[in-house]
Amino acid sequence: MTDIDHVAIPATDIGAGVEFYRSRFGAKVLYQDSTWAFLQMGPIKLALVTPTQHPPHVAIRVTAEELEEFAREANKPIDKHRDGTTGLYIHDPFGNAVELICYPES
Amino acid sequence: MTDIDHVAIPATDIGAGVEFYRSRFGAKVLYQDSTWAFLQMGPIKLALVTPTQHPPHVAIRVTAEELEEFAREANKPIDKHRDGTTGLYIHDPFGNAVELICYPES
Numbered sequence: 001m002t003d004i005d006h007v008a009i010p011a012t013d014i015g016a017g018v019e020f021y022r023s024r025f026g027a028k029v030l031y032q033d034s035t036w037a038f039l040q041m042g043p044i045k046l047a048l049v050t051p052t053q054h055p056p057h058v059a060i061r062v063t064a065e066e067l068e069e070f071a072r073e074a075n076k077p078i079d080k081h082r083d084g085t086t087g088l089y090i091h092d093p094f095g096n097a098v099e100l101i102c103y104p105e106s
Numbered sequence: 107m108t109d110i111d112h113v114a115i116p117a118t119d120i121g122a123g124v125e126f127y128r129s130r131f132g133a134k135v136l137y138q139d140s141t142w143a144f145l146q147m148g149p150i151k152l153a154l155v156t157p158t159q160h161p162p163h164v165a166i167r168v169t170a171e172e173l174e175e176f177a178r179e180a181n182k183p184i185d186k187h188r189d190g191t192t193g194l195y196i197h198d199p200f201g202n203a204v205e206l207i208c209y210p211e212s
Contacts, residue, residue, distance in 0.1 A: 002132040002133060003147060003148025004113070004148055004149065007113045011199075011202075016199050017198065017199065017200065020198050021198070040108075041109060041110045041166065043149030044150055046110060092115075092117075092127070093117075093123065094117050094123065096117075
């Protein structure tokens with residue numbers, strides 16, 4: 001459970017953000033709607049998120065067992081996402097949001 | 107020039123930040139001083155930075171030729187780092203700092 005899966009940074013105009021990272025850096029668009037986008041950039045994904053809709057964060061891959069342990073520790077429910085992944089947000093000591101994400105195959 | 111190399115997030119206490127990511131996620135410490143730390147977390151590195159010393163950012167790998175082109179476009183000098191890498195900071199349309207980093211072998 002050490003792998004960074006993706007990082008999400010704020011973008012107030014998702015279309016303009018996608019165009020910036022696509023045209024300058026060749027980012028590949030995996031998903032895009034008006035509130036966020038998911039771009040493949042080499043070994044990880046870059047998410048562009050409307051800050052009022054989704055918190056900027058770093059996402060770390062965990063197993064289902066690790067996710068359950070983090071959920072118990074944080075006393076928070078596990079979120080189920082439409083793409084089959086499950087996850088949970090915690091915060092580091094400095095208030096940075098960290099998403100723990102579990103892929104179905106893990 | 108699509109690969110994310112590392113991401114840097116703010117940490118006001120580098121030692122406490124290293125301990126958090128090391129103990130919970132098994133991050134491997136590549137470098138650490140009182141102002142910043144560099145942690146291997148799977149495919150990329152996570153930097154913890156004192157915000158008054160180093161700007162939080164996403165770093166993207168570029169070739170020497172690409173770096174020179176970005177420097178011309180931004181009309182900024184290329185920074186030489188102690189580890190042999192060279193780089194340049196630009197900003198995306200939302201003010202997020204993006205470091206363009208070139209490794210000697212590129």
